[in-house]
Amino acid sequence: MRKIWKIVLPVFVLLIAVVIYINYPRLNIITGFAAKNACSCIFEAGRDLESVKALDNNFSPVNQASYKVDTQKMSVTSRIFGLKPRTAVYHRGLGCVLLPEKSSEISFAIIPERTIDNNSIPYPYGNAPPKDSVFLNVDTSALQMAVENAFDREGSIMQQTRAVVVLYKGHLIAEKYGEGFNAETSLLGWSMTKSITSAVLGRMEKQGRVSLDQNNLFEEWAGDERSKITLNDLLQMNSGLEWVEDYETISDVTRMLFQEKDMTRVQLRKPMAGPRSNTWNYSSGTTNLLSGFIRNQFDTHQEYLDYWYKEVIDKIGMHSMTLETDAAGNYVGSSYAWATARDWAKFGQLYLNRGKWNGEVILSESWINYSATPVEGSNGEYGAHFWLNAWGKYPNVPGDLYSANGFQGQHVFIIPSKELVVVRFGLAEYPDFDVDSFLKNIIGAVREF
Incomplete structure (x- = not known):
């Protein structure tokens, strides 16, 4: 031995x-x-x-x-x-x-102020329990089966679905949670956070604080080609700035998320790698750059922290949401928003409602259209920080579908032609989790009159 x-x-x-x-x-x-x-x-x-x-x-x-x-x-x-x-x-x-490497602690002098409206309006437009809604055109048995099929059978860990929520015409018609999760569990949206960042800019655009065609976005770009980059270029991931989005290696995105103190400045330092408006390249660095741009529109950091909640998140009752910051106190707009599946569904409902919420116009209809318009070079799969089905990526799903998507299969699907919002959280993507079949079965349970 x-x-x-x-x-x-x-x-x-x-x-x-x-x-x-x-x-x-x-x-x-x-x-x-x-x-x-x-x-x-x-x-x-x-x-x-x-x-x-x-x-x-x-x-x-x-x-x-x-x-x-x-x-x-x-x-x-x-x-x-x-x-x-x-x-x-x-x-x-x-x-x-x-914390940055070799740091043992960090302190923050301010935190965002929240406005929690404990109204008695039924979910999703308020915080009261949802109504028991019955639609004659909804096959409840087929819908239940479609939702059940999104979860693993006992002994299987392939799909790894954690939550499914389905809204139809603004009513909760189905939901289910995996073991250890429930309607009160906060779930990480990963890159669905990018769509939250887009919504904040949409709110600012409606209020006249920003415009899509404005350039000279950062003083660090003054005098070089980057000064011509517009807000529209950044929102459409078409800035032409150099960036490598690879989670399997040491790349721009992994260095940013796990080594940088201030994530808003990483892409700010990058040179041009191609012509703006004609070099589509998905980039988390771009979204955190936008978080920095939003910060620059306010006189104080407190105003910046408060605005995201005051004007969008808490305004539509997503009170469970937490936007996490980097070590410099800036929102990681690319990746780190947590909320319950029900609250994520509220976000989808805002877009299904064409930007309106309880009678108030939060986002303009033109912004909703803009968000779901395909970007040049994206093969019809991307809009303004939303993913699209314009060219039939999901062949059995309507082409007007657009969605907030995140790493490992987090989704808020908005399907205007079917008046549906479908939320799915989990740890698996295609082929282990088949989005096309999942949505096809849910849509199939909602018959047209």
């Missing part, structure tokens, strides 16, 4: 050394992701560490990370192979903030 160990142990140590050597440049990104995601799941969503490790952080190499949870400081520190510790800390009103 000793002879075997003399052979096996050195080989094992060598293998560990090789793994560390290969992954070393990525270790702070790996531990940054692990700490940030665990912190938010625990302190924002109210989940436990074991479920996060088993379900959310269970992919390689993140599954090699270790964790220390400090419930008093409301922080999570992660290491991998005992190396590269990273810490994320929960701050009330700002969510979990990933």
Whole structure:
């Protein structure tokens, strides 16, 4: 036995050394992701560490990370192979903030002020329970089956759906949650947050604070080609700025999310890689640049923090939503919005209502049309921070569908021709989760008169 160990142990140590050597440049990104995601799941969503490790952080190499949870400081520190510790800390009103490397704490002097309207209007337009709504053209059995089929059968973990909510004509007609999740659980939208950022700019445009054709957006661009970039170019991901959106490697987006203190300035520093308005390139850096642009429209940081909630989020009763910030206190408009599935459905209903909410015009109809208009170079799949079905990506779904989409299959689908909003949260995308079949079955349960 000793002879075997003399052979096996050195080989094992060598293998560990090789793994560390290969992954070393990525270790702070790996531990940054692990700490940030665990912190938010625990302190924002109210989940436990074991479920996060088993379900959310269970992919390689993140599954090699270790964790220390400090419930008093409301922080999570992660290491991998005992190396590269990273810490994320929960701050009330700002969510979990990933600290810069080698930092042990950070403080914020201000937090957003919220306006919580505890009205008695039934959901989705208020906070009272939804009405028991019956539509003669809705096949409830077929609808229930369509929703059930979005979840895994016992013993399967392929689709990994966590929540489905279906609104029809502004009424809740179906919802279901996976084990460990319910109507009160906050869920991370990932890149659905980009659509929230777009809505905030739409509100600013309606109020005359910004215009789509304005340029000279940042003083750092004065005197060079970037000064010609318009707000429209940024919203359509067509700025021509250099950017690599690759989550499998050390790239612009992974460095931004897990290494930068101020995420609004990463793409600000990038050079042009192609002509503006003619170089479509999906970029989380662009959305965080827009968050910085929004910040520049206000005299104080408090006004910037408050505006997103006051004028959009709390105005439509998405009171469960938390927009998380970077270590500089700026909203991570690309990726970090948390809310219940029901509140995410409210966001979709706002767009289905053509920008109106309880009689008030929040967004102009022209902004709604703009959001769902295909961008040159996107193959009909992208608008102004929304994804589209204009060219039939989902062949069994109407072409007027547009949606807020996020990493691992987070979706708020808006289908105007069917008067439907469909929300789905989970940890799987195509082919493990088939959006086309899912939506086809839901739409099929709503018969036309």
